[in-house]
Amino acid sequence: MGKPVVIFREVNCCVSCFAKPVLLLLLAFLYLPVARANPSSMNVMLFQSRPRIDSVFVRAPFMIVNPIRSVFKEGLYECTDAGNSVRLRKAGGRNQKEIIRAPYLVLSGRGGNTIEIGPDSAHMRKYYGQMNMRRANAKGKNSAGLEVLNQVDTFNYVASVVGGETTPVFGKEALKAQAVLVYTRLSPKGRHPTVTDTTDEMVYLGEQHERPEVIDAVHEIDRRRLMFQDRPAQAFFHACCAGRTSKGSDIFGENARSMTYLQSVSCNHCKGSPLYGTTVKEIPTSVFAREIADREPRVLKLDRANRPVSAEIQKGARKEVLSGYQLWLRIGQKLGWDKAPGTRYQVKQTAGGYTIRSSGGGHGVGLCQWGAQGLSKQKKTYVEILQYYFPGTTVEQRQ
Ligand SMILES: [Zn+2]
Secondary structure (H helix, E strand, O other): OOOOEEEEOOOOOOOOOOOOOOOEEEOOOOHHHOOOOOOOOOEEEOOOOOOEEEEEEOOOOOEEOOOOOOOOEEOEEEEEOOOEEEEEOOOOOOOOOOOEOOOOEEEEEEOOEEEEEEEOOOOOOEOOOEEEEEEEOOOOOOOOEEEEEEEEHHHHHHHHHHHOOOOOOOOOHHHHHHHHHHHHHHHHHOOOOOEOOOOOOOOOHHHHHOOOOHHHHHHHEEEEEOOEEEEEOOOOOEEEEEEEOOOOHHOOOOHHHOOOEEEEOOOOOOOOOOOEEEEEEEEEHHHHHHOOOOOOOEEEEOOOOOOEEEEHHHHEOOOEEHHHHHHHEEEEEEEEEOOEEEEEEEEEEEOOEEEEEEEEEEEOOEHHHHHHHHHHHOOOHHHHHHHHHOOOOOOOOHH
């Protein structure tokens, strides 16, 4: 029972990045024999969407807190991988004098403030907590270069993720529902987990998403989680279901069958989403043949929400049966995620190529984020919103 078992890959469908290739490894429900507490702090590996980071820029004011203590009041600095050590110098060319070279550097903002850092001077972001910089572990995703680990309080991490998953038009109860789901996802990860800042886990872009109303919502939630039979639920969410969500097992397969709270529910509350309508994209025959199949995929089964459950494709002599979700991932990865933003999609062969129609955004399982916003406008509470999309669950009560 002890080890995590990966049962499926999820596309993390948020509002701001509704259908990026995502491959969030989820822990099987088997991994949750007991309801664990949430982490108290997070270690987030920053800039993981880049293949390799050789240097990062840091804008003063900031402090080095380890292995020496030193305060930097103004200017832009560059921290570089220097073989087995990390080097800090003023930004602005190779001739700048080295300030410190050490096996690792720990930086922070001054007086509990944020620290501004970025992989280049055009992409600077502010983060709470400390930055631990060292040479990347060869096992890491960034196989060499610098590793930038942001040690941050869980509250700030959750507020940033919730802010990034929503937009400023979202109401308080929709924000609170999202916050519960983020805390629920963190719950199996232990006390001080290390995660990435990409859609592999949850997108974390630092302080910029911590809007005041998001901070209030996360405070009010006070680490509550979504529970099913005394265990944390699998907290799926997607941007917009465009009419009806899908049963977990129809999208993710047999492993999700026991998650009976991942039901298909009707939802006409997400009409405010820019993804509600149908997206139509044309793909040239040659491109489709090279990347996906020689002919129109044959859908073998549709679910109640009209999302493909399984489909057969043929490429050369090879026939392959995929789940509708697997084919959707392949279309996204090979042709681009804008081609079918939602898993309710259809591919038709035409005279000039292939037409892909899709509605909604994301996988369609669990909470519909724009639907939550619609329900929030109807004065539903976050508990009512969550129980609407996850029937049979409860929201943890704190003492
Ligand atoms: Zn919806």
